[in-house]
Amino acid sequence: MKIICIGRNYVEHARELNNPLPKIPIFFMKHESCVVRNNKPFFYPDFSTNVHFEAEIVFKICRVGKKIEKQFAGRYYSEVGLGIDFTARDLQESARKEGLPWEIAKAFDNSAPLSRFITKREFPDINSINFHLDINGKTVQQASTKDMIFPVDDLISYVSQFITLKTGDILFTGTPAGVGPVQIGDHLEGYIEERKMLDFYVK
DSSP states (O other), rough: OOOOEEEEEEEEHHTTOOOOOOOSEEEEEEEEEGGEOOOOOOOOOOOSSSOOOOOOEEEOOOSOOOSOOOOGGGGGEEEEEEEEEEEEHHHHHHHHTOOOOOOEEEEEEETBBOOOOOOGGGOGGGGGGGEEEEEEEEEEEEEEEGBBOOHHHHHHHHHHSSSBBBBOOOOEEEOOOOOOOTTTTOEEEEETTTEEEEEEEBB
């Protein structure tokens, strides 16, 4: 299983981190050991003091595909979920200053809590799915897939030009504005529309 993550796919999030808006999709990878399922706790790593939450809509790939044309992209995913792209922001900033890759800040163990999945048939429009993240009862991120710079079919088509997509792969589609640090003891609850998808603690 591969975890493909899209960066800077919401205008306001790019701006809040002082990043330029992308002209083509930006992607990076996480690994299977990043996944946390079944609302198990996220254990704060001892190598960072500034871990940020980033809530994202995710899609599960349902068939093998390479060089997929945009008009056929919808055939390659069948389920929708919610994920958190935890980021060690201090490690990321240090790597950027040195001009180094920053996989260390994104792809560490347990950095990708993942919800259960819902069939996409439950959504009238994949490109208009509302989602939000609450921490300790307060909404910190709220957006819709209609706000994405590159819709999911564009992402599927683009990524598949470089990487063969396989059944079970996961696509994180980017995070909206509002990201920030988590602390030990925080309670995270993530929703797609009004359906609770994530409910876990930082320990």
